[in-house]
């Protein structure tokens with residue numbers, strides 16, 4: 001079958017997410033190895049996005065591939081009321097790598113359903129209804145998870161669930177609260193505003209505050225410890241649970257095991273993981289709860305379940321993936337390579353005034369592009385189709401053999417944690433070339 005025929009077959013018989021179908025013209029990917037994927041015509045792409053910021057250990061890692069093959073030959077599936085050696089071991093590993101007293105894990109198929117389970121567990125544990133979240137956040141695609149995120153992907157299916165309360169964001173580059181203030185000063189005000197929201201919603205109705213441990217597709221927003229410590233203090237004051245979503249920021253992405261590890265005084269009561277837990281090799285989500293919450297469910301039913309909870313192939317993939325993070329020191333590596341990446345992005349900002357702000361840590365960094373550094377007018381608007389300069393950037397990156405996640409006025413820099421310094425320099429050169437094409441759109 002020719003490449004054109006494969007494209008047509010994909011278009012004729014499958015639907016694509018988050019897109020009008022006619023606008024979809026897929027590149028057909030046939031294989032992946034390390035930081036590269038290869039299309040049906042043999043063209044190589046540097047995977048600067050780690051696909052959807054999940055293929056953290058790179059493509060086709062032999063250890064994980066072998067673990068999946070061996071597990072498939074032994075046992076592919078048993079129903080979730082059975083135990084398996086792999087399920088127990090992965091649970092134990094997650095208790096080891098997650099912070100604080102997080103101990104017992106409920107498995108799901110991906111981030112969305114793990115978030116749903118976290119919200120259910122919090123509501124069952126507290127007997128309260130409302131979940132406080134942020135506007136600049138994404139927690140998944142089903143009705144409740146989409147309502148929880150403020151991301152505009154929710155809008156077309158609203159009204160969503162009625163028990164979500166959104167709070168203001170610690171987005172110092174754009175939130176007016178921060179004008180003339182430091183990040184810490186603004187963060188302290190945001191916490192006061194959230195305190196006020198809790199009082200107005202009735203603390204006795206508030207089950208949990210749900211936030212990303214390190215924000216992702218909403219723009220890698222990076223508050224100070226004042227924000228996270230403040231959230232923890234509010235939770236303690238009102239008996240509310242802190243749920244931290246580490247679906248994107250987990251497993252070394254930011255140079256720590258989890259994004260929340262950058263804020264060691266803000267221990268979560270519940271943490272949600274997916275993506276990097278298996279590096280995307282097999283779908284898996286996980287909701288880990290503290291000892292105290294786990295003990296509650298010793299005598300109270302956990303009203304949540306899925307046919308594929310603790311799927312045996314996913315358990316085997318998860319164990320092998322965590323072993324790869326450990327054996328190859330990938331968390332430390334992401335921290336070190338993150339410094340190389342930041343230096344390269346800073347150098348690009350010297351050359352290209354469209355770079356308004358660089359945020360993030362480790363291999364989880366974003367460029368926010370503007371028409372003018374003083375007014376901060378974005379180069380492409382929130383929730384609008386990409387403007388001409390952003391389209392040019394995206395096209396140039398693809399032509400130069402890079403797979404890059406761009407959104408609105410943002411370019412995400414999230415390669416696999418296995419990326420080498422030379423591969424980072426290749427990617428930075430591709431970015432330089434793309435940004436050169438749009439220097440003329442700067443209006444400063």
Ligand SMILES: Cc1ncc(COP(=O)(O)O)c(C=O)c1O
Nearest residue numbers: 110111112138139140216247248
């Ligand atoms: C922070 C965060 N939470 C939850 C999700 C949903 O995960 P999934 O797409 O695996 O259901 C995502 C997906 O991108 C995410 O980035």
